[in-house]
Amino acid sequence: MSNASVSVDGVTDIGEREHVTVSGRPIEAVYGPVDRPAETLGEPGAFPFTRGVHPEMYRARLWTMRQFAGFGTADQTNERFKYLLGRGQTGLSTAFDLPTLMGRDSDDPLAAGEVGKCGVAVDTLADMRRLFDGIDLGGVSVSMTINAPAVILLAMYVAVADEQGVARDRLRGTCQNDILKEFHAQNEFVFPPAASTKLVVDTIEFAARDLPQYNPVSISGYHIREAGSTAAQELAFTLADGIAYTQAAIDRGLDVDAFAPRLSFFFNCHNDFFEEIAKYRAARRLWATIMRDRFGAKNERSSWLRFHAQTAGCTLYGVQPHVNLMRVAYQAMAAALGGCQSLHTNSMDETLALPSEEAVTLALRTQQVLAYETGVTNTVDPLGGSYFVETLTDELQRDAEALIAEIDELGGVLPAIDAGFFRRQIADAAYRDAQAFDRGQRIAVGVNAFVQEDEHALDLLKIEPAVETEQCASLAVVKRARDDAAVRAALDGVTQAARQGDNVVEPIITAVKTLATVNEIMSALEVVYGRYDGGPVW
Amino acid sequence: MQRGPRVLLAKIGLDGHDRGVKVVARALRDAGFEVIYTGLWQTPDAVARAAIEEDVDVVGVSLLSAAHMTLVPLLIDAMARAGDGDRPIVVGGIIPREDESALREQGVAAVLGPEAPLDTVVEAMTAAAAGRARLDQAARDREFGRHHPRGLAETLTLADRNGVVTSLPKVQTPAQRFGVTGAPGVGKSTLIGQVIDALRRRDQRVGVLLVDPSSPVTGGALLGDRVRMRERDDRDVFIRSVASAGSVDALSGAVVPMLDVMDGFGFDVLLIETVGAGQADTAIRDVAGVVVLVLQPGAGDELQLAKAGITEVADVFVVNKADQPGADRLVAAVREMCAGDKPVVKTVASRGDGVDALVDRLLSDPEGVSECSQG
Numbered sequence: 001m002s003n004a005s006v007s008v009d010g011v012t013d014i015g016e017r018e019h020v021t022v023s024g025r026p027i028e029a030v031y032g033p034v035d036r037p038a039e040t041l042g043e044p045g046a047f048p049f050t051r052g053v054h055p056e057m058y059r060a061r062l063w064t065m066r067q068f069a070g071f072g073t074a075d076q077t078n079e080r081f082k083y084l085l086g087r088g089q090t091g092l093s094t095a096f097d098l099p100t101l102m103g104r105d106s107d108d109p110l111a112a113g114e115v116g117k118c119g120v121a122v123d124t125l126a127d128m129r130r131l132f133d134g135i136d137l138g139g140v141s142v143s144m145t146i147n148a149p150a151v152i153l154l155a156m157y158v159a160v161a162d163e164q165g166v167a168r169d170r171l172r173g174t175c176q177n178d179i180l181k182e183f184h185a186q187n188e189f190v191f192p193p194a195a196s197t198k199l200v201v202d203t204i205e206f207a208a209r210d211l212p213q214y215n216p217v218s219i220s221g222y223h224i225r226e227a228g229s230t231a232a233q234e235l236a237f238t239l240a241d242g243i244a245y246t247q248a249a250i251d252r253g254l255d256v257d258a259f260a261p262r263l264s265f266f267f268n269c270h271n272d273f274f275e276e277i278a279k280y281r282a283a284r285r286l287w288a289t290i291m292r293d294r295f296g297a298k299n300e301r302s303s304w305l306r307f308h309a310q311t312a313g314c315t316l317y318g319v320q321p322h323v324n325l326m327r328v329a330y331q332a333m334a335a336a337l338g339g340c341q342s343l344h345t346n347s348m349d350e351t352l353a354l355p356s357e358e359a360v361t362l363a364l365r366t367q368q369v370l371a372y373e374t375g376v377t378n379t380v381d382p383l384g385g386s387y388f389v390e391t392l393t394d395e396l397q398r399d400a401e402a403l404i405a406e407i408d409e410l411g412g413v414l415p416a417i418d419a420g421f422f423r424r425q426i427a428d429a430a431y432r433d434a435q436a437f438d439r440g441q442r443i444a445v446g447v448n449a450f451v452q453e454d455e456h457a458l459d460l461l462k463i464e465p466a467v468e469t470e471q472c473a474s475l476a477v478v479k480r481a482r483d484d485a486a487v488r489a490a491l492d493g494v495t496q497a498a499r500q501g502d503n504v505v506e507p508i509i510t511a512v513k514t515l516a517t518v519n520e521i522m523s524a525l526e527v528v529y530g531r532y533d534g535g536p537v538w
Numbered sequence: 539m540q541r542g543p544r545v546l547l548a549k550i551g552l553d554g555h556d557r558g559v560k561v562v563a564r565a566l567r568d569a570g571f572e573v574i575y576t577g578l579w580q581t582p583d584a585v586a587r588a589a590i591e592e593d594v595d596v597v598g599v600s601l602l603s604a605a606h607m608t609l610v611p612l613l614i615d616a617m618a619r620a621g622d623g624d625r626p627i628v629v630g631g632i633i634p635r636e637d638e639s640a641l642r643e644q645g646v647a648a649v650l651g652p653e654a655p656l657d658t659v660v661e662a663m664t665a666a667a668a669g670r671a672r673l674d675q676a677a678r679d680r681e682f683g684r685h686h687p688r689g690l691a692e693t694l695t696l697a698d699r700n701g702v703v704t705s706l707p708k709v710q711t712p713a714q715r716f717g718v719t720g721a722p723g724v725g726k727s728t729l730i731g732q733v734i735d736a737l738r739r740r741d742q743r744v745g746v747l748l749v750d751p752s753s754p755v756t757g758g759a760l761l762g763d764r765v766r767m768r769e770r771d772d773r774d775v776f777i778r779s780v781a782s783a784g785s786v787d788a789l790s791g792a793v794v795p796m797l798d799v800m801d802g803f804g805f806d807v808l809l810i811e812t813v814g815a816g817q818a819d820t821a822i823r824d825v826a827g828v829v830v831l832v833l834q835p836g837a838g839d840e841l842q843l844a845k846a847g848i849t850e851v852a853d854v855f856v857v858n859k860a861d862q863p864g865a866d867r868l869v870a871a872v873r874e875m876c877a878g879d880k881p882v883v884k885t886v887a888s889r890g891d892g893v894d895a896l897v898d899r900l901l902s903d904p905e906g907v908s909e910c911s912q913g
Contacts, residue, residue: 098552098603110579113608114552187554187578192888227557314557317653318632351632351652353604419723427560434561438655447653460634463604530889533728534577537762538560 017441022272023230024432025395031387036394040285044380048288050281050393051381052339053304058377063335064342065367066143066308070095070120071354072467073474074130077120081135083357089364091141091173093344094131095119096153101188103149103522106471116467118354119145123475123519125512128156129163138166142173143218143308148190150177151199152521154216155508174215174264174308177203180241180413181220183535184422185227190522193414195529199504201248206505208259215264217245218308224422225268226314228430231279232396234268236403237422239286243404244413246295256295260302264341269331270312276331277383278392280307280338286397309335310344316351320446321458324348329366336376337383343367353460420536427538475517482515490514491524498528541699542570542757543595543667548585549578550613553603558630558652562598565656566663567758572781577765582609582616584769590622591777592764593691595667596647601631610641621688626666630659679705682803687776690803694778697795706802713745713805715797716900717826719812719848724834725858726811727766729887734767734775736890736897737807743774745805747796749812752781763811776805782812793825807901823851828900830854833872835864849876856896860884 019027042048045055054060067084069092070077081092096119099111105123106115115121122128132142137160146153154175161171179196182189189196200217207216221229221238229237242263249259267283269276287305291297311331316324325348332345345363347355355363371377383389410416436442443449490511497507504525511521545566547559556578563573574592576585589597597617601609610629617623626647633641638649647666650659673681673692681689697703718733720726730746737744746767752759759781767777780792793810800808812822822829831852836859855872857865865884872882881899885892 102552104552110552110581112551112612113605114603117604182554187556228561318634318651319653352634427557427564430557430561431564434565434656438657444653448655457635465608533766533768533888536723537575537577537765538563538760 017443020441021231021275022270022433022442023232023275024436025231025275025392031391033387034390034394040394041384041390047292047300047303048285049304050285051384053284053306053341055380057339057380058336058371059380062371062377063340064091064141065089065364065371066091066093066342066344067360067364068093068095068145068310068344069355069360070097071118071461072116072120072463073471074120074122074127076116076467078131078133078135081131084360084364085135085140087361087364088368091143091342092135093143094145096144096146097121100153100518101146101148103152103190103518105517105519106468106475108519111468113468115471117463121467121471122153122156123471123517124478124515125156125159126474126478126515128153128160132160132164136166137161137164138170140172143175144173145176147176147179147182147186147188148196149518149522150175150179151203151505152508152512152518154203155505156512158211159509159512168210169212171211172213174218175203176220176266177217178220178241178266180244180417181223181237183417183532184224184237185229185426186223187534189532191525191529192532193417196532197244197248197414198501199525200245201252202503202505204245204249204259204262205252205254205503207262208254212262215262218264218266219245220266222266222268222310224426225270225312227426228314228433229426230429231270231272231275232399233403233425233429235279235283235286235396236400236407238265238267239283239290239400240404240407240413240416242287243290243294246291247412250295256291256297257299257302260291260295260297261299261304265305265307267307267309267340268312269309269335269338269340269343271315271327271331273330273334274383274389274392275396276334277338278389278396280309280335280340281381281389281393282396282400283307284339285393286400306341308342308344309338309340311335311346313346313350315444316346316348317444317447318351320452321348321352323446324350325362325366328363329370332366332370333374333376336370337381339381349458349460352458354463356459356461359458417535420538423536424538478515479517486514487511487516487520491516491520494521494524495527498525540570540757542572543664544572544574544592545596545598545663545667546574546576546585546589546592546594547598547600548576548580548588549600550580550582550585550609551601551603551605552579553601553605554578555602556600558602559598559600561656562600562630562659563760565660567753567760568756569660569664570756570758571663572752572757572759572761572779574761574764574779576769577762580769582612583620583771585613586616586620586622587687587769587771588764588777589617589625590620590688590691592779593688593695594625595670596626596628596663598628598630598663601629601633604632606631606633607637607640610646611644614644614646621686624671626670628663628666630654675705682706685773685803687773690776690799691778693799694796697799698780698792701792702795703799706799709798709801712801713808714901715808715810715826715828717810717812717822717829718832719822719829719852720832720856720858722813724832725887726832727763729832729856729858729885729893730809730811731767732885732887732890732893733809733897734770736893738772738775740897740901742806742901743804744776744807744809745800745803746775746777746809747793747800747811748777748779749782749793749810750779751813752783754783757781757783776800776803797825820848820851828853830856830896830900832856832858833868834859835862835868852876853880854896854899855880855882856885857882858885858887860892861886
């Protein structure tokens with residue numbers, strides 16, 4: 001085996017490795033003063049926001065501790081939500097199962113074996129009601145990780161709030177709703193890129209009018225990084241997607257300052273401590289500049305890059321799983337030092353199963369120790385002015401700018417998707433990383449160094465196959481009880497709106513209220529938009 | 539050069555995590571494997587079919603959504619039902635230990651986790667591939683004779699590796715052979731997928747050869763064109779990917795004997811896809827009765843046309859992605875610069891627009907298409 005060169009105690013061999021970041025960026029022995037204009041740094045809460053979007057950051061308001069949760073049926077996830085709120089979590093984050101993420105119902109043949117596995121199964125508004133049963137949507141912020149069918153799940157969320165009597169302008173939370181990164185990395189797309197982008201703009205437009213406190217899109221680098229990109233690629237591709245949505249909304253006739261303040265971001269928090277901190281700082285500076293110079297934003301809030309961070313699932317291993325606790329803790333500290341607005345810390349059993357209650361509690365406790373015991377929240381941008389961190393920040397900015405220029409050169413994000421640009425870049429980087437791991441250049445403790453035979457296994461959460469049967473049965477009950485003519489008419493309304501190029505959000509809210517299923521509404525849209533076959537493979 | 543093993547890498551179900559499968563694909567290519575990738579969202583039956591048609595030595599399935607205990611047994615069952623229960627399967631992904639033993643008991647050759655070094659992956663795949671069973675000559679000819687796809691697939695492998703196969707029955711009516719060529723990205727594979735559908739609507743039995751270059755150093759290749767064809771549950775369509783060694787006479791080396799084998803299987807139409815990236819592709823002229831050159835609007839149209847050789851061997855010009863700006867300009871340029879009296883057809887392959895017109899033209903006058911004046 002090629003990793004045999006790493007000895008068990010690791011000391012001598014590890015000393016001989018190259019000094020590079022996990023993204024392959026060379027690192028000098030010592031850094032000195034940075035030669036560049038002072039205004040690129042600025043003060044916290046002032047353009048270009050390198051040091052943070054708020055002048056006081058965590059002194060004024062701590063980041064939101066938001067653990068992604070969802071599995072099995074709506075009732076089971078509802079119970080987990082209440083458990084997390086009871087342990088001091090301050091926001092909810094909903095994971096949907098794969099069929100829901102792909103816009104399919106639980107009784108679809110392709111859903112076999114997947115119902116309730118990686119998240120909660122939602123087929124109709126009836127499931128959504130049970131998901132938030134007993135939780136006041138006016139009192140908690142809820143994020144939903146959903147993309148291709150995001151407009152449908154958002155419509156269901158609004159419909160539940162309507163039924164709870166919560167005014168739409170009180171709804172707080174975030175819908176991931178970032179379809180472009182699906183084409184680059186995560187592959188949970190359904191419609192072609194242009195039509196998919198149109199749906200995102202529909203929700204941006206709807207939110208600008210009806211949901212003033214809600215983030216209709218969370219422009220995500222997380223999955224790009226998980227798919228194997230470097231830090232600079234994650235940064236560049238995410239901002240390029242942000243540029244694409246912003247341009248599409250402006251082309252729709254929206255004023256940039258009417259929606260840009262509600263655009264939010266979502267970044268990965270990987271192993272390389274300083275490179276990650278630099279990435280967040282560069283992201284803020286770049287976005288502020290893009291908003292001002294490319295889009296002429298006047299509202300200062302349009303220039304704020306606010307982001308959620310999640311520790312990197314791809315850095316965790318199933319062997320010696322307790323070691324994952326340490327990885328997650330360091331990654332979380334980088335997110336805090338980088339100025340995140342909310343944070344998810346992965347559970348130590350992440351690679352093996354959905355988190356058990358013990359694992360998810362420890363993950364949350366990791367954030368609480370960070371926030372309340374370490375003192376990192378006492379001052380803003382504690383690493384600002386560090387020779388090393390400022391140099392890295394500048395380098396990340398430069399690399400990202402070069403990649404964004406390359407995408408512009410290709411004609412923007414959509415033509416670059418057509419050309420296979422993102423996938424090739426990411427897959428090549430992933431291969432380089434795998435080779436570095438094989439050579440022992442990248443060490444994973446317990447995996448290719450410090451291996452230990454006597455491991456004790458964790459108790460894992462098991463999703464019973466009964467969930468699938470149960471969910472399909474309850475879907476059948478809902479379908480029997482509803483008014484089919486009303487469903488049909490509402491679905492026709494969705495198709496017609498899509499055909500005319502109108503905003504489809506209100507027609508979809510009408511459809512979900514008739515208990516039309518996710519798949520039925522997706523099909524009503526597919527008639528007009530078609531399906532995407534996936535673009536270039538390699 | 540010694541030919542490496544063939545492997546089918548498959549994603550079954552809705553799971554879209556493809557980082558692992560793409561890294562493994564590159565590692566296997568660099569180790570000399572011919573790698574055929576199915577793309578995402580396959581059903582167990584579709585994977586079983588592809589494994590037979592491609593006659594791979596091992597099937598690698600990648601699963602990261604925790605559905606492995608449902609989907610792997612379904613694949614094993616699908617392969618057994620297809621008369622292919624002896625082909626080795628390797629499972630990759632996040633598989634808990636207890637599930638690993640259960641899968642091994644059901645016959646899975648190896649289970650590889652995300653922490654497995656690439657060398658280990660290559661070794662496991664090589665070992666699994668070495669354990670595959672082949673039909674003997676009698677069984678192969680019998681299966682071929684009763685039109686079982688495995689009989690054809692294994693005979694094609696023989697033709698691919700050794701050249702001419704002599705044991706086959708004499709061909710009564712040879713199939714019409716259409717070559718489809720054009721630069722990467724113009725939509726050849728998507729177009730062929732639509733052409734297959736159109737031919738099936740006309741009750742034609744279709745054999746397809748997808749030719750892609752292999753690395754001159756390792757012999758390895760990444761073959762992904764099948765992804766665009768959409769797997770179909772249809773015994774009258776047979777799709778095979780071929781790695782060509784990239785030399786000028788590569789096409790006539792393996793492809794001619796393979797086409798002859800397919801002829802003997804009784805197809806009505808044979809489609810051959812090649813990358814039209816260089817002069818080598820004028821070799822398509824020697825194997826196809828009609829050569830279709832696919833172009834797309836956009837920068838460099840004139841450059842595409844000016845490329846020596848390829849436009850001269852084309853019999854039919856297709857301007858694909860004809861809904862994009864510049865399509866009419868490209869049609870005019872084609873007519874003026876090289877088509878002469880040859881037909882120029884506009885298509886939007888992603889929607890199927892123009893495909894029927896193209897197919898009618900190909901079928902109506904297979905030998906003399908070049909004399910048509912209509913476009």
